[in-house]
Structure formats: structure tokens, C-alpha cells
Amino acid sequence: MNPNKHKWHERLLGKQLLKCCNSDSIDLPLCSTSEAIGNSNVIGLYFCFANINSKSDDLTGKLRNLYEKLNSDNNSDRKRIEIVQVVLWVNNDVYSDFQSSHRECLLGLPWLALPFDEIELKARLSRRYRIKSGVPTLVLIDEDGATISVSAQDKLLEDPYGVNFPWRPRPVDQVLKDVALLPGGTFYKEHPNTMQDIHYKDIPAGIKGFYFSANWCPPCRAFTPQLSDMYKLVRKKEPNFEIIFISSDRSPQSFNTIVETMPWLVVPFQQSAVRAELAQLYGIRGIPTLLLLDTNGHVITMDARTELAEDPLAQNFPWKPRAVNILTERYAAKLQEFPAIVLFVDGEETELHFAESILTPAADAYYKKHNINFNSFQEDFLLSVENENYLQFLVGLDSETSDILRDLIGLDDVVPLLVGVDIPNRRFAVMEYGIELNVDSCSDFVDKFQNGNVEFVGIKGQ
Missing domain, CATH: 3.40.30.10 (Glutaredoxin)
Incomplete structure (x- = not known):
């Protein structure tokens, strides 16, 4: 195991997990995430749905049998597998009964679970592993946080005794x-x-x-x-x-x-x-x-x-991850998870080139500092980022998405405008008016935003 990656537990799953097993108390006991899963060869994230639990019963039973078999047959002090159950709720159903259903899903199980109130964390995990609403899913992760399989429930049904566990996929x-x-x-x-x-x-x-x-x-x-x-x-x-x-x-x-x-x-x-x-x-x-x-x-x-x-003309094909991206609906959705530096400009091509020339040096410096290599992008690259406050760099063109973000924050309709947006912490900061916008001033603003040395304003309605 790589000792430098031990922090991925909390980055991915939060600082505390619930213990499901043999508890008759109203509140299931909490434990440290790193201590609970840090001694396991494989971690399984089991996504199930409280309000359609009948669909999960058969899979839960098979997963429990596998969990007990693998860990009882193990001669090592390390567990062969630890399970963290993520109980979700189908969006179009009534939510008021979720808390009681959440607890019922977990009672008597021998593994761990995300706490009920970790709503944002559950949503982030669902997006990360592309969980389809209503479909119970088992994701397997190795001891360094790298994904083994995003659909291991199929292999569990095919191989319920885990003969070929952990079912590493063939290339x-x-x-x-x-x-x-x-x-x-x-x-x-x-x-x-x-x-x-x-x-x-x-x-x-x-x-x-x-x-x-x-x-x-x-x-x-x-x-x-x-x-x-x-x-x-x-x-x-x-x-x-x-x-x-x-x-x-x-x-x-x-x-x-x-x-x-x-x-x-x-x-x-x-x-x-x-x-x-x-x-x-x-x-x-x-x-x-x-x-x-x-x-x-x-x-x-x-x-x-x-x-x-x-990009209908495929000008940016093959669409490798880039340090600076245009603010579209897809990247706007990521603002719920990660802060961003956004430079609002007019929609003209010359303005786009200007924005990229300003933001790219600051973005490159940031990603170099945090050892993020976009030329060798992997799905789990965020787990290796030393600073949990991962930062996006976006160009806000004259578009509906930009207008929605401006309205959400309460920004003046002026361009160019450099803004640090931190929706997870319900705040934003604007580069001081009157300062010339160039590479140096942009980099300075990014450093101050990262360090909290800017004048933050609360986001209204958040």
C-alpha cells in the first residue's frame, strides 16, 4: 500500500462512518473512516435504495454471504473486503420516510454505512460512479483508492462464492x-x-x-x-x-x-x-x-x-481533460462539489483567447503544485490531490449558463470579471475593481483565494 495515499479514505467517504452491526440503539454508532477501512484489501461501496428495498434484498443477502465467507476464510489480520453501504432515495418518491427507512436498511448488517445526513457526499459519490437511480450497484476499490470495478454486482451474481474475487476486469x-x-x-x-x-x-x-x-x-x-x-x-x-x-x-x-x-x-x-x-x-x-x-x-x-x-466540429477532439474549460452546464454542475476561478468575458472568439491566456498560467501553476497531470488523467486523480480544496478554472462566456451563475451569486453584468466561486462553502469573492486583469494579477488573486486572503461574500439563498 502506498503510505502517501492514506488520506483518500476521508476524501472519498468523509471522516466518520456508521457501524451497522448488532445495534438496537436509536442512533447507530459512529467510527473513524480511516480506522474502519484502512485495514482492508478491498473496499466495496454498496449503493442501494431505501424506498425500493425489495429489489436489493437478494443482492444484499448474497453480498453478506460473500463478506462473511471472505473474511472468515482469511488467515491475515487484514480483511479481504470491507463494505460501506450508501443508502439512496429515488427522487420521485416521498422523502419524509427516508430516515426511518435508512436505519431499517442497515440494522443487523455486519459492515459500515454512510451517515444519513451526508446528503451531498452521497450525491457526489453517485455522480462519480454514475449510479443509475433504482439500480443497486456494487463498486470495488483497492487499498490505494483506485477503482477495480464499477459494476461488481453482476460478478457477485455470477460468482456468489467469490472464487475469482475481486473480479478484476480483463483489459x-x-x-x-x-x-x-x-x-x-x-x-x-x-x-x-x-x-x-x-x-x-x-x-x-x-x-x-x-x-x-x-x-x-x-x-x-x-x-x-x-x-x-x-x-x-x-x-x-x-x-x-x-x-x-x-x-x-x-x-x-x-x-x-x-x-x-x-x-x-x-x-x-x-x-x-x-x-x-x-x-x-x-x-x-x-x-x-x-x-x-x-x-x-x-x-x-x-x-x-x-x-x-x-463541440460539433470536433475542434478539440479527443477532448482530453484541460486545465481551463468553458463554463457549460456540465461544468456548472461540478461547482456544487468544487470551488472555481471563473473569468467572465464576452462571447467573441478574441475574448475567449484572452481569457484562456490569463487563466492558463494560473491553472498550470496550481495543478503543478498539486501534482495533477492532465496528460495522464485517470478517473481517481482527485484522490492524489494533496489539497482537498480542488480548484477548477472556467471561462464564462455570454451564455445562459453564465447568466444563471451570475444570478445565483448576485454579480453585476460586467466583463471582464474575475470571480472565485465556492458554492460548497456558500461564498464567493471578486477581484478588486480597478486592478488591471493580466497574468500576474490573476495568479495573485488565485493565491489569495486559495489561502482565504480575499473578501468573501455570502451567496444569497444558499
Whole structure:
């Protein structure tokens, strides 16, 4: 275990957890998060739903049996697995009974749970692991906080005795090793000199997209033509770019209908086990989903569909994480979790370049200081950030999203305007009026914001 990563426990799960086992008291006892899970090889985050508990009963029983078996068979002082249960509530149901239902879900269980009142933490974990409402989910994490699996409930049902625990997923090249990929209906128009029998290893080195979709899904049918246009556009610049389609269709006829229009490669319909394993490997929660892998097989983005919607000409393809981003609805949602430095400017392209030239040096210095390398971005990179107060850097253009944020904070409609926004702590700060906005003054403001040496103003209505 890496001793420098011991703080990830509290960053991910908070400072205290509930002990569920054998307590008849009204309030379940609390314990230190690091002490409770720090002596475990694997940590399982078990997301369940209090108001549809019947759907979780079978999975809970199997998970309990596995938990007791693995830890009773273990000859070491370390636990093979520790479980932290995260009890959620389906949004469209009445919330008033949640507290009593929350406790009922946990009584008599042998593991730990997030406290009832950790509402924001539960929401953050749900977004992080893309938990689908109403679907009980088991996420497995190793001792350093790295994700092993985001859909281990499927493996639990297949292997209830944990013979192959912790079910580390096979890499994609192994999953597809023996699969002969099919050409889409228009594949050879884009690849006139390609061999007939194509395997994953035969695809030239380059960015690869995995497209999870189905003909029965209306949003999929709408997105596929957009993706086809992007695919052809990108291949003019990067001819090694390739997409592989993984179908969720329910019949060969439906599958054949959608494949006829596709210019890329396809996992055959009869390879149902392979299609299911790929969906488990990447934790696919819904369709359409487009993810991109770099040349080493590492995930660049799980949300290329949204990236394409925001960048229809694919000018920023393959949409690697950047130090400075435009304030869109997607990044606005992250303001609920992390503070940000936002530079509001007009929507003209010259103003965007100006904003990026001001913010980028400050952002680069911040990420260098906290050892965040965007060129080797991983899903769990925030766990290695020394400062819990992770900071985003955003350009607020003339848009509805910018207007909503301005209204929330109560900002004047002036540009350029440099603001530090800290919604988690319900406060913000504005760089003093009259100071020339340049690289040095921006960096100075960022340092002061980080250190709390600015004049904070409370956010109204928060």
C-alpha cells in the first residue's frame, strides 16, 4: 500500500462512518473512516435504495454471504473486503420516510454505512460512479483508492462464492482477442483497402471509440448520424481513429437495421457475453454512450457524446481533460462539489483567447503544485490531490449558463470579471475593481483565494 495515499479514505467517504452491526440503539454508532477501512484489501461501496428495498434484498443477502465467507476464510489480520453501504432515495418518491427507512436498511448488517445526513457526499459519490437511480450497484476499490470495478454486482451474481474475487476486469484487448469484428454497412466506403477478417489487434494504433447504443432507443437513433458525421470529419485529420459499436439490441433484426447505416466496426450480435463484459468493464449505465480510449487503452473521456454536443466540429477532439474549460452546464454542475476561478468575458472568439491566456498560467501553476497531470488523467486523480480544496478554472462566456451563475451569486453584468466561486462553502469573492486583469494579477488573486486572503461574500439563498 502506498503510505502517501492514506488520506483518500476521508476524501472519498468523509471522516466518520456508521457501524451497522448488532445495534438496537436509536442512533447507530459512529467510527473513524480511516480506522474502519484502512485495514482492508478491498473496499466495496454498496449503493442501494431505501424506498425500493425489495429489489436489493437478494443482492444484499448474497453480498453478506460473500463478506462473511471472505473474511472468515482469511488467515491475515487484514480483511479481504470491507463494505460501506450508501443508502439512496429515488427522487420521485416521498422523502419524509427516508430516515426511518435508512436505519431499517442497515440494522443487523455486519459492515459500515454512510451517515444519513451526508446528503451531498452521497450525491457526489453517485455522480462519480454514475449510479443509475433504482439500480443497486456494487463498486470495488483497492487499498490505494483506485477503482477495480464499477459494476461488481453482476460478478457477485455470477460468482456468489467469490472464487475469482475481486473480479478484476480483463483489459479490452483481451476481451476482444478472439472476436472477429464485423464491418458496418458503409465501412468499406471509409476503409477501401481493409482486410475482410478484422480483429482488435489489427486496428491501427490511434484513438478508439466504443459506442454503446441500440436501434430501439430513440436518442440513439438521433445521435448515430451525428456521430457518423464526426467520425468522417475526424478521420480526415486522424485516419487511424476507429469506433467499435456494442449493441444493446434485443433481436438480430433490430441489430442489422442499425448496423446497415454504420461506417465503423461492430461486435457481432451473437457475441452477447463479450458485449456484456465490455459494458461491465466500463460501467455503462445507459445508452447512447460514447467513450474514447487513448493509444494505451486508457479512458480519455466517458462522456464523448456531451463533448460532441458542445463541440460539433470536433475542434478539440479527443477532448482530453484541460486545465481551463468553458463554463457549460456540465461544468456548472461540478461547482456544487468544487470551488472555481471563473473569468467572465464576452462571447467573441478574441475574448475567449484572452481569457484562456490569463487563466492558463494560473491553472498550470496550481495543478503543478498539486501534482495533477492532465496528460495522464485517470478517473481517481482527485484522490492524489494533496489539497482537498480542488480548484477548477472556467471561462464564462455570454451564455445562459453564465447568466444563471451570475444570478445565483448576485454579480453585476460586467466583463471582464474575475470571480472565485465556492458554492460548497456558500461564498464567493471578486477581484478588486480597478486592478488591471493580466497574468500576474490573476495568479495573485488565485493565491489569495486559495489561502482565504480575499473578501468573501455570502451567496444569497444558499
